[in-house]
Amino acid sequence: MRTFVITGGTDGIGKALARSYLERGDEVAIIGRNAEKGAAFLDTAARLGAGDRAHFVLADLSLIGETRKAIAEIRTKLSKVDALVLCARFFRSTRSVTAEGFESNFALCYLNRFVLSYEMTDLLDAADTPVILNIAGPGSDGEIRWHDLGFADGYDGSAALAQSGPLNDLLGVGFTANAASRRVNYVLFHPGLVSTGFAGEYDAEMSTRVEALRASGKPVEQAIVPILAVLDEPPREPLSAFVTGTPISLDGPGFDQAAAARLHTRTTHLLANAAANNDKRSNLNRQEY
């Protein structure tokens, strides 16, 4: 029996993957911020006779603190993780900043994936052929705004979300280059256009565009077929990238080692500053009491 941890497992591609693995007899933990959807997942598992193999961990993954609490909870439930599948995302037409001070797209679609990738390696290392599958947009032409990663200046929701594609490409490159684990292979996967919930808060114009995307995307059941195939036999290379099941070259500028090292350094500083600010906040709170 394999063990899967799936973010964004309450809807769309993540939900369909979670159900498939429960049906196959695997153990599945999903992490999500919606308790009702979590309960529905556990009900479905019980109906499938898989109640003892299903776990729901409640967390807002746009917050680093909640992400770390979720990892701690996963540790109480699982002693190994065969596959960590990263699917959580949320679109915002209007810029929003998390309580920890990060722009929401950056926090949910990149920082969260960085923390989960690096801080669960021991659980992954305990599995036979561990893999991290980061479902984003490898090889896309989204740009990284190095001078303004959080789009403080001239926010554009589509560009902010698109930036998570190249950021996650560099996360994969950095994870492999840093030998965060010598056993965990990292897979970047672009599913193509899929008709899912497209979780988000949309203005009128974007709402119309999203309706059109939902109408033209392929069904989720079809989209997960190549994802299941990759997870059934994870590539042997430490890093690989796929677009709708077809491997793509890692030679392009989007997979540059120096850029990956630069992003890794920036990210670790951002996380360290966030932790220090958090400590300051808790000290202030303590003083108030």
Ligand SMILES: NC(=O)c1ccc[n+]([C@@H]2O[C@H](COP(=O)([O-])OP(=O)(O)OC[C@H]3O[C@@H](n4cnc5c(N)ncnc54)[C@H](OP(=O)(O)O)[C@@H]3O)[C@@H](O)[C@H]2O)c1
């Ligand atoms: N669909 C496509 O056409 C497409 C194309 C390219 C890449 N992708 C990538 O594929 C992955 C899955 O996409 P999808 O279309 O299946 O997504 P989706 O249907 O929009 O579902 C997004 C999931 O993320 C969860 N989520 C949102 N904010 C969260 C938060 N703060 N904390 C925890 N969970 C949160 C949602 O939870 P709730 O259930 O609570 O809303 C939901 O389960 C994403 O990484 C996306 O970038 C998708």
